[in-house]
Amino acid sequence: MTDEVMARAVSGPGSSTSRRGPLLYSDVIRERWRRPRFRGDLPGASAVAEDVNPLCGDRVRLMLALADDRVAGARFVGDSCAICTASADVVAELVVGRSRVEALTVDAADVLAVLQADIRPTRMRCVTLPLSVLAAALKGKR
Secondary structure: OOHHHHHHHHHOOOOOOOOOOOOOOOHHHHHHHHOOOOEOOOOOOOEEEEEEOOOOOOEEEEEEEEEOOEEEEEEEEEEOOHHHHHHHHHHHHHHOOOEHHHHHOOOHHHHHHHHOOOOOHHHHHHHHHHHHHHHHHHHOOO
16 A cells, blocks of 8 residues: 555545645554564464454454563564554564563553554554553463
């Protein structure tokens, strides 16, 4: 999807929003959606969780490698919108190297700061789905 198509999808048909107009998708979101740094399977993951947003169908599976109660590695897979994909990528990046307790403190404000975007309240679940998956993975270590 091109930036212009993404802008139209956000602003709706007949909108005057141009490529240079306000976009829901920041440069960071577009980059993390196109080329996520932490997408893919994590063989030997010691903590895994998956969840779906039933309202839109976003699905995220987060895999963590835990060593000495620290997150040694993190990867995600899923089928989700640009915001959710970018958020999952950022969450994976933010938790690597942190202790389990520190990783659980990562919140939406931390993710939004990296995404550099103002997300509408109706789209905040796209940001928070990877965070709830992270919490489930860390609390349900297998």
